[in-house]
Amino acid sequence: MQYVLVSAPAKVNLALRVGAAREDGFHPLDTVFEAVDIFDDVEVTPSDSLEMSISGLGTDLPTDETNLVMQAARLLQRESGTNYGAHIAVTKRIPVAGGMAGGSADAAATLLALNTFWELSYTREQLHAFAAQLGSDVPFALRGGMAHGTSRGEVLEDLRTGMMHGWVILANPEGLSTPNVFAKFDELNPEAGEAASTAELRYYLGGDDLLSVGNLLRNDLQAAALALRPELKYYFDELGGVGAGVILCGSGASIALLCDIEQLHETTADIRAAFPELHVFSAIGPAAGAHLRQQF
Ligand code: C5P
Numbered sequence: 001m002q003y004v005l006v007s008a009p010a011k012v013n014l015a016l017r018v019g020a021a022r023e024d025g026f027h028p029l030d031t032v033f034e035a036v037d038i039f040d041d042v043e044v045t046p047s048d049s050l051e052m053s054i055s056g057l058g059t060d061l062p063t064d065e066t067n068l069v070m071q072a073a074r075l076l077q078r079e080s081g082t083n084y085g086a087h088i089a090v091t092k093r094i095p096v097a098g099g100m101a102g103g104s105a106d107a108a109a110t111l112l113a114l115n116t117f118w119e120l121s122y123t124r125e126q127l128h129a130f131a132a133q134l135g136s137d138v139p140f141a142l143r144g145g146m147a148h149g150t151s152r153g154e155v156l157e158d159l160r161t162g163m164m165h166g167w168v169i170l171a172n173p174e175g176l177s178t179p180n181v182f183a184k185f186d187e188l189n190p191e192a193g194e195a196a197s198t199a200e201l202r203y204y205l206g207g208d209d210l211l212s213v214g215n216l217l218r219n220d221l222q223a224a225a226l227a228l229r230p231e232l233k234y235y236f237d238e239l240g241g242v243g244a245g246v247i248l249c250g251s252g253a254s255i256a257l258l259c260d261i262e263q264l265h266e267t268t269a270d271i272r273a274a275f276p277e278l279h280v281f282s283a284i285g286p287a288a289g290a291h292l293r294q295q296f
Pocket residue numbers: 025026027028029134135136137151152153178179182
């Protein structure tokens with residue numbers, strides 16, 4: 001094979017409820033993921049060795065073995081007992097360190113792309129298991145749509161939604177580190193128990209009542225992210241009452257505003273004008289998970 005192109009989506013969490021850290025250090029989650037139509041691309045071409053490059057956003061990210069893309073490729077080599085090479089070119093559009101699982105999307109896309117390029121024939125279920133080894137958000141990037149996530153986020157159950165959602169994303173040039181935000185959560189919540197339930201939100205997501213969905217957006221990492229980056233509070237204050245609801249994306253530092261698709265264009269333009277220091281763009285969800293777009 002000469003060329004494979006796979007795209008994988010960004011995600012927002014409509015709810016991210018977090019419990020006390022487990023013995024393995026991960027936190028039990030009760031979360032609702034939604035894939036949105038901002039995609040990173042992974043293009044694979046022949047090479048004797050395994051190597052990667054990055055264009056678009058995040059060109060300062062490492063392209064060595066610490067990158068989740070390389071880890072995904074190495075995992076497939078190990079599992080299949082092969083030593084094939086490939087050049088993996090990543091085009092990033094998902095904000096970096098923005099809580100939108102861009103690195104996880106790249107890893108998910110790499111699994112699917114190399115499975116095709118190296119003709120490994122792993123099933124979706126097997127790829128899901130590999131994805132879970134790479135990171136908590138990688139399985140959802142592979143799956144897409146909308147899903148209820150439990151355990152550390154890798155146990156997924158598809159959710160049906162009664163409507164498409166418009167999102168205005170406010171990406172911050174300065175991201176936040178996920179482990180740091182979880183550590184701050186531990187510090188702020190010494191009495192944390194089990195993760196709170198997202199059942200009510202999931203009930204409303206089946207219908208078309210956007211305001212009720214907006215009222216039930218919750219992110220237990222928001223206070224921790226704001227403690228680390230107090231300047232983010234300004235945006236939440238300014239955006240109060242705009243759209244159906246506002247929430248921090250994952251562990252931050254992007255902010256997502258839920259709005260009616262009919263108003264998405266205008267709301268995005270207004271917010272872009274109000275906050276020129278941020279990278280503001282629109283997205284629609286639910287969107288497809290990692291998918292093969294071209295191969296020859
Ligand atoms: O799974 P992933 O490698 O993406 O997680 C990155 C970091 O985020 C973990 O090392 C951990 O500090 C934190 N994390 C957590 N609980 C989760 C998911 C992530 O504490 N459920």
